[in-house]
Amino acid sequence: MTVMADIEHPADSGPLTVQDLEGMPDNGRRCELIDGVLVVTPAPGRRHQAIVVRLWRVLEVECPPQFDVLVAPFAVHSGDKIELQPDVLVGRDEDFTEKDLPAPPVLAVEVLSPSTAIHDLNTKKAIYERLGTHSYWVIDPAEPALTVFELDVDGNYQQVAKAAGDEVFEAERPFPVRIVPRELLGRLG
Known part of the structure; x- marks a missing residue:
């Protein structure tokens, strides 16, 4: 698998x-900042975006009023060296500003694509774990499959579920919701 994410850190510029x-051009690429290092990924494709939109719909229908469900691009900040844009996020309503989420989301979801898979499964997972994001979901459109990670008592992610194809995942956190991976593909499945 090839990682096509550009990691930019100009020499002698510091983090x-x-x-x-804020001064970066809006050119359709997603810019994230991880410990002061710029990570630029290409705009997502149709299949990826279809899954994001369908998952947003499923989550939004079940979302209680104390939470909100948003899709990228919407920034999650932690200090001045981290800005992430999960494909889908759930946060506490009280934690949002108009511009960003300056607190850990309660759920971050990434949909894998060839250009982001290694980054999503390793770097971003580690950052969400470090931030204390309770649930981290990874959707692989190729299977299709949903893998669910949750923080254990020591603050480390453990895989707690995996549903593929027509299997049903019944989430309890951040709120009860039923996810069937194949249904997220819609007519593309």
């Missing part, structure tokens, strides 16, 4: 900050 991202 970038969240403020540095």
